[in-house]
Amino acid sequence: MTRCSVRPSPTTEAVTVQRIGIIGVGEIGRAIVMGLRHGEEPGPEVLLSPRGARIAAELAERYDGVRVCADNQEVVDGSDLVVVALRRQDWRAALAGLVVPDDRVVVNVIPGVASEELRRVLATGAALTHAIPLPTVRERRCLTVVQPSHPDADALFELLGGALPVADEAALNVLSAVTSTQTTHYAFLATLVSWATDQGIPVADADRFVRGLYQDVGRSLADGTRSLERLAAEHETPGGSNERVRTTWFDQANSGALRGTLDGLVGDLHGGHR
Numbered sequence: 001m002t003r004c005s006v007r008p009s010p011t012t013e014a015v016t017v018q019r020i021g022i023i024g025v026g027e028i029g030r031a032i033v034m035g036l037r038h039g040e041e042p043g044p045e046v047l048l049s050p051r052g053a054r055i056a057a058e059l060a061e062r063y064d065g066v067r068v069c070a071d072n073q074e075v076v077d078g079s080d081l082v083v084v085a086l087r088r089q090d091w092r093a094a095l096a097g098l099v100v101p102d103d104r105v106v107v108n109v110i111p112g113v114a115s116e117e118l119r120r121v122l123a124t125g126a127a128l129t130h131a132i133p134l135p136t137v138r139e140r141r142c143l144t145v146v147q148p149s150h151p152d153a154d155a156l157f158e159l160l161g162g163a164l165p166v167a168d169e170a171a172l173n174v175l176s177a178v179t180s181t182q183t184t185h186y187a188f189l190a191t192l193v194s195w196a197t198d199q200g201i202p203v204a205d206a207d208r209f210v211r212g213l214y215q216d217v218g219r220s221l222a223d224g225t226r227s228l229e230r231l232a233a234e235h236e237t238p239g240g241s242n243e244r245v246r247t248t249w250f251d252q253a254n255s256g257a258l259r260g261t262l263d264g265l266v267g268d269l270h271g272g273h274r
């Protein structure tokens with residue numbers, strides 16, 4: 001068996017998870033495996049469900065200590081901590097009938113599936129944790145929301161970029177809704193490129209310029225000592241063009257519409273829809 005620790009953060013207790021199972025090997029499952037193998041240290045043994053077969057086979061081929069199991073029960077049987085990375089529409093059928101011993105830790109990453117609901121289906125006394133890892137766990141750059149905190153789950157996500165334990169499922173759903181704005185952000189940038197192109201700027205130039213502009217925003221965000229309001233103020237001349245766009249386009253109606261959409265998302269997550 002490959003023995004390795006999921007390194008704890010300086011603030012979490014030292015924990016050792018030797019074997020991590022993943023049920024549902026798609027985008028997020030793959031990102032977690034890549035994150036576990038991103039560092040110099042040997043990673044824990046990783047057991048993969050047979051679906052999705054193509055990604056699971058690629059990962060087993062690429063990394064030592066990663067293997068594909070015959071079925072989901074074998075994943076549970078061979079793991080200390082099991083990540084459930086299934087799509088909403090698949091999770092009940094995939095998990096029905098699985099026997100999950102009480103000494104396992106189950107990390108559920110499906111939005112809108114509360115731990116209580118998962119426990120009913122699994123009928124287990126195992127520790128259940130809900131988390132929102134994003135694809136950047138692959139480079140250990142994702143701060144992952146975890147609820148409730150559990151030493152093994154926290155240590156896993158600390159390794160993958162940071163763990164952010166929150167108080168309850170309601171808080172997790174709020175931050176889950178926030179993650180749903182990412183593709184809109186990309187669409188916003190694509191609209192800037194498209195508009196500049198319509199004005200006659202070559203698309204490659206517009207694309208390069210917009211990316212540079214917003215990489216600068218990303219770098220500014222990395223400085224946690226400056227508030228978002230201060231960052232905005234530093235980029236805005238009173239009466240200038242940034243202020244004009246902010247107040248005429250991102251006006252109260254627009255920001256209100258965004259808030260309304262987020263309220264709706266949280267309501268659906270709370271009600272178990274998505």
Ligand SMILES: NC(=O)c1ccc[n+]([C@@H]2O[C@H](COP(=O)([O-])OP(=O)(O)OC[C@H]3O[C@@H](n4cnc5c(N)ncnc54)[C@H](OP(=O)(O)O)[C@@H]3O)[C@@H](O)[C@H]2O)c1
Nearest residue numbers: 024025026027028029049051052085086087088090094110
């Ligand atoms: N992608 C993200 O950025 C992100 C972020 C946060 C949370 N999530 C959540 O994480 C979950 C997974 O997302 P994803 O993007 O990784 O989805 P995905 O790429 O569609 O992966 C889901 C995987 O589950 C597999 N699967 C289906 N039925 C199964 C079964 N009975 N047993 C074992 N595996 C089975 C699928 O296999 P087949 O291909 O063979 O069907 C597929 O490989 C979703 O609930 C999603 O909402 C995703």
